[in-house]
Amino acid sequence: MTGNNIQLDEHGRLKHFLTIEGLDRSLLLNILDNAESFSGVGDRAIKKVPILRGKTVANLFFEPSTRTRTTFELAAKRLSADILNLNISSSATKKGESLLDTLRTLEAMHCDMFVVRHANSGAAHFIAKHVAPHISVINGGDGRHAHPTQAMLDMFTIRRHKQDFRELRVAIIGDILHSRVARSEIHALSTLGVSEIRVIGPRTLIPRHVETLGVHVYHNMSEGLKEVDVIMMLRLQQERMRSALLPSASEYFQLYGLTEEKLALAKTDAIVMHPGPINRGIEIDSKVADSSQSVILQQVSHGIAVRMAVMALTMGHSDARAGDGDAD
Amino acid sequence: MQISIKHGRLIDPANGIDQVMELHIRDGKIAAIGKIPKGFKPDLSLDAKGQLVLPGLVDLSARLGEPGREETATIASETRAATRGGITSVICPPDTAPIIDSTAVVELIHQRAMTQGHGRVYCLGALTHALKGESLARMHALKQEGCIGLSNGLAPISNSAVLRRALDYASSCDMTVHLFCEDQSLSDNGIVHEGIMSVRLGLPGIPGTAESIAISRALQLIEETACRVHFCRVSSAQSLPMIAEAKSRGLPVTADVGISHLYLTEVDVADFDSNCYLIPPLRGHTDRDALRQGLADGIIDAICSDHQPQNKDAKLVPFSLSEPGASTLDVLLPLGLQLASEGAAQLPTIVRSLTANPAAIAGLETGNLGVGQAADLSIVDPDAGWTVTVDSISSSGKNCPFLGWELHGRVTYTLVAGQLIHGQAET
Numbered sequence: 001m002t003g004n005n006i007q008l009d010e011h012g013r014l015k016h017f018l019t020i021e022g023l024d025r026s027l028l029l030n031i032l033d034n035a036e037s038f039s040g041v042g043d044r045a046i047k048k049v050p051i052l053r054g055k056t057v058a059n060l061f062f063e064p065s066t067r068t069r070t071t072f073e074l075a076a077k078r079l080s081a082d083i084l085n086l087n088i089s090s091s092a093t094k095k096g097e098s099l100l101d102t103l104r105t106l107e108a109m110h111c112d113m114f115v116v117r118h119a120n121s122g123a124a125h126f127i128a129k130h131v132a133p134h135i136s137v138i139n140g141g142d143g144r145h146a147h148p149t150q151a152m153l154d155m156f157t158i159r160r161h162k163q164d165f166r167e168l169r170v171a172i173i174g175d176i177l178h179s180r181v182a183r184s185e186i187h188a189l190s191t192l193g194v195s196e197i198r199v200i201g202p203r204t205l206i207p208r209h210v211e212t213l214g215v216h217v218y219h220n221m222s223e224g225l226k227e228v229d230v231i232m233m234l235r236l237q238q239e240r241m242r243s244a245l246l247p248s249a250s251e252y253f254q255l256y257g258l259t260e261e262k263l264a265l266a267k268t269d270a271i272v273m274h275p276g277p278i279n280r281g282i283e284i285d286s287k288v289a290d291s292s293q294s295v296i297l298q299q300v301s302h303g304i305a306v307r308m309a310v311m312a313l314t315m316g317h318s319d320a321r322a323g324d325g326d327a328d
Numbered sequence: 329m330q331i332s333i334k335h336g337r338l339i340d341p342a343n344g345i346d347q348v349m350e351l352h353i354r355d356g357k358i359a360a361i362g363k364i365p366k367g368f369k370p371d372l373s374l375d376a377k378g379q380l381v382l383p384g385l386v387d388l389s390a391r392l393g394e395p396g397r398e399e400t401a402t403i404a405s406e407t408r409a410a411t412r413g414g415i416t417s418v419i420c421p422p423d424t425a426p427i428i429d430s431t432a433v434v435e436l437i438h439q440r441a442m443t444q445g446h447g448r449v450y451c452l453g454a455l456t457h458a459l460k461g462e463s464l465a466r467m468h469a470l471k472q473e474g475c476i477g478l479s480n481g482l483a484p485i486s487n488s489a490v491l492r493r494a495l496d497y498a499s500s501c502d503m504t505v506h507l508f509c510e511d512q513s514l515s516d517n518g519i520v521h522e523g524i525m526s527v528r529l530g531l532p533g534i535p536g537t538a539e540s541i542a543i544s545r546a547l548q549l550i551e552e553t554a555c556r557v558h559f560c561r562v563s564s565a566q567s568l569p570m571i572a573e574a575k576s577r578g579l580p581v582t583a584d585v586g587i588s589h590l591y592l593t594e595v596d597v598a599d600f601d602s603n604c605y606l607i608p609p610l611r612g613h614t615d616r617d618a619l620r621q622g623l624a625d626g627i628i629d630a631i632c633s634d635h636q637p638q639n640k641d642a643k644l645v646p647f648s649l650s651e652p653g654a655s656t657l658d659v660l661l662p663l664g665l666q667l668a669s670e671g672a673a674q675l676p677t678i679v680r681s682l683t684a685n686p687a688a689i690a691g692l693e694t695g696n697l698g699v700g701q702a703a704d705l706s707i708v709d710p711d712a713g714w715t716v717t718v719d720s721i722s723s724s725g726k727n728c729p730f731l732g733w734e735l736h737g738r739v740t741y742t743l744v745a746g747q748l749i750h751g752q753a754e755t
Contacts, residue, residue, distance in 0.1 A: 098641065099646070100644055100645075120646045120647070120648045121600075121646075121647065121648060122529065122600035122646050123646040125646075126645070126646040126647070130644075142646075143530050143531070144530030144532075145529055145531070146530070207526070208522055208535075209522075209527045212528075213527065
């Protein structure tokens with residue numbers, strides 16, 4: 001797809017990080033290896049490496065987000081970059097400024113990287129297509145399309161617990177239809193070669209033609225969880241009940257909420273993941289969320305290392321080493 | 329002024345003609361086909377050797393920018409683009425600003441077409457007041473002012489009782505209703521076809537049933553009201569058997585397809601190319617193939633440009649925030665010819681769907697080369713290649729999804745009522 005070539009420079013290196021789709025396995029593994037090298041930085045007394053010193057990263061959030069924005073901010077700071085947080089939904093666009101004009105303004109401030117969160121699918125692609133050539137764009141979530149750093153931190157977490165992707169059976173459970181996380185996870189898992197990807201949910205929340213992405217569809221959670229190594233839960237938005245997609249949160253929990261009984265159907269060493277923030281008692285039972293099989297909090301801390309890796313790679317540091325050197 | 333066109337291959341499906349013949353024009357009308365009439369002394373002879381002589385194309389839907397969007401396009405700019413593309417009659421849907429629901433707007437468009445336009449411009453009047461789908465527009469007054477049909481544009485009539493009454497009333501006014509069928513509760517803010525791309529790109533999808541359910545409803549009401557209905561911009565494979573069945577039962581229905589839908593599919597949206605954001609959406613391969621088959625089989629009567637010029641800014645935003653529509657006046661004829669060379673249908677069938685059929689649907693006498701008819705025609709070099717670029721497009725709208733395509737077929741001359749309005753005559 002031409003849509004993905006835009007992510008690579010003329011040497012095939014990562015220039016923008018917009019979607020997992022179209023990136024090859026070695027590139028994804030390279031991101032994970034780099035993230036591994038950065039993962040120790042947060043444990044040090046001085047939590048910084050000088051890789052992006054003198055660079056300016058702009059967080060362009062056209063849609064509110066706390067978690068993703070904060071981890072990108074921390075990642076940039078640990079790489080010694082200057083960071084600019086722009087909550088654009090409440091400023092420029094309301095004054096009628098076009099997206100392109102906003103970009104030109106930020107380019108004039110000599111930013112080097114844009115992290116973009118936008119409510120519309122394709123927004124990060126659009127920005128990458130139109131920014132000045134020296135600027136890298138990282139997709140922090142666009143519409144229902146993609147959330148590639150979330151998917152990579154999930155892959156990172158899986159690799160920490162499981163040896164070989166190719167032997168894994170993974171189930172993604174919940175609102176696949178509206179989920180950019182699910183789409184990116186599916187692309188990442190299939191590129192890394194897992195043996196089976198299952199999506200589990202009611203027909204109203206599973207998009208038609210999803211099987212063209214190479215997944216198996218289950219509407220019965222008990223069947224879908226059998227022999228599964230990794231369980232990836234998705235967040236359920238309250239508005240789904242209002243738009244005739246689901247009758248009630250409690251019925252959803254009954255059918256698709258992850259309880260201890262249902263968890264027991266998966267492999268005994270299965271891990272439970274969730275992109276957060278979790279709705280206890282709607283998609284996941286508290287006991288499961290807090291159990292030893294849950295890796296939800298690890299995902300959060302891995303998010304910083306993975307975002308550091310992606311930022312370093314897109315800025316041309318292909319052999320990023322989080323050495324002990326001269327951190328400032 | 330007397331004009332002779334020599335050595336060209338005349339294709340006039342309405343009169344069953346497809347052969348190299350001369351054509352002679354006098355006083356704006358076709359005076360003779362074949363041998364030169366006695367006493368006919370042409371002031372001008374056009375050599376059409378190796379070229380096609382076609383009836384002027386009749387485009388059932390082209391938005392011209394006026395009134396309301398003059399900063400994007402004008403009747404002058406778009407009718408010029410049309411005639412350069414061999415289109416001599418364009419029909420303007422009612423969703424202008426202001427809407428064509430009053431005679432004043434019709435008068436304005438006709439006036440401007442007369443003073444600044446290059447071909448013939450016709451209007452579809454609004455079916456419901458302000459296109460709101462609530463109360464009836466003044467259909468009879470619109471007809472008297474010259475509207476050749478009625479339409480609600482792309483706006484829905486969700487209330488079936490209103491649609492039924494609108495069809496009843498239009499029927500009693502003896503007017504054809506051009507109906508775009510989409511159940512808006514099913515399209516539900518969708519942006520692209522619900523298919524492999526909507527799931528991949530995470531763009532809200534519009535199922536094919538949004539169209540076919542609306543067509544099904546309309547067909548039952550047509551049966552009750554006996555109103556002549558023309559289905560606009562059919563896009564979905566499952567609509568075709570219903571239309572075919574209705575035709576076989578003798579219901580007064582016809583259908584058209586936009587040229588883009590005969591070539592492009594949902595896959596062309598892959599790069600978030602906002603020029604491929606169309607209403608109805610580009611659908612799947614099977615839909616496109618079924619539309620082509622429907623054209624060959626006569627289920628689809630007409631091909632239109634569905635031209636909708638947009639300015640640059642309207643498309644320079646993320647896909648789902650962009651304005652829908654494509655600029656297609658320049659490519660309608662060459663893409664039409666290409667359908668024949670690709671074997672989708674015979675050339676006369678294609679020409680008929682671009683000329684005689686849309687003329688009949690619009691109630692116009694044009695669209696053929698019959699003796700005594702107004703001499704609206706074009707001479708086309710079918711082998712002349714050109715590349716679709718921002719610069720090679722005549723329309724003010726550069727939002728063409730075919731940018732970069734290599735096409736064959738260039739119009740060398742266009743005549744409207746015997747007047748040479750495109751092409752340099754060598755005297």
